[in-house]
Amino acid sequence: MSSLAIQLAQNASLNASILVDRSRKPTASYLFTGKDADEHDLEALHALGFNSFLSLCSVEPRLQEFQDFFFSEQAKEMDRTLLTKQKSDELDERIGEFLWYLSQFLMEPPTAKILEWLVRRFRSVASIL
Numbered sequence: 001m002s003s004l005a006i007q008l009a010q011n012a013s014l015n016a017s018i019l020v021d022r023s024r025k026p027t028a029s030y031l032f033t034g035k036d037a038d039e040h041d042l043e044a045l046h047a048l049g050f051n052s053f054l055s056l057c058s059v060e061p062r063l064q065e066f067q068d069f070f071f072s073e074q075a076k077e078m079d080r081t082l083l084t085k086q087k088s089d090e091l092d093e094r095i096g097e098f099l100w101y102l103s104q105f106l107m108e109p110p111t112a113k114i115l116e117w118l119v120r121r122f123r124s125v126a127s128i129l
Helices: 001-012 035-040 042-059 061-071 073-077 087-104 108-122
Strands: none
Touching: 001 035, 042 073, 042 087, 042 108, 061 073, 061 108, 073 108, 087 108
């Protein structure tokens, strides 16, 4: 072992293995990097996504048909893991339809915030993209 390696080993924290939690998966995020993604809860992401959605609706009113499905209180409480296969498939279909309408605004900043909400709330958007 080299002199530098010995010095580094001596200075390493005895608790380093405790400080690094490798069992926790990083939060999946479209908009934020790992640690930053963990700092935003679903309530904050809903507000961010919904405000962005309203902004795009002022440009493209057809998007309003998706408001209740993706941005309602019921949508905020939806747990995809508890849905039946049929309901989950229906959700995927609606997400696909919504993404088709959003595609024309893909380079617009509000769209990224909407996608973040969809990824974090409904979890399967990443596979549809």
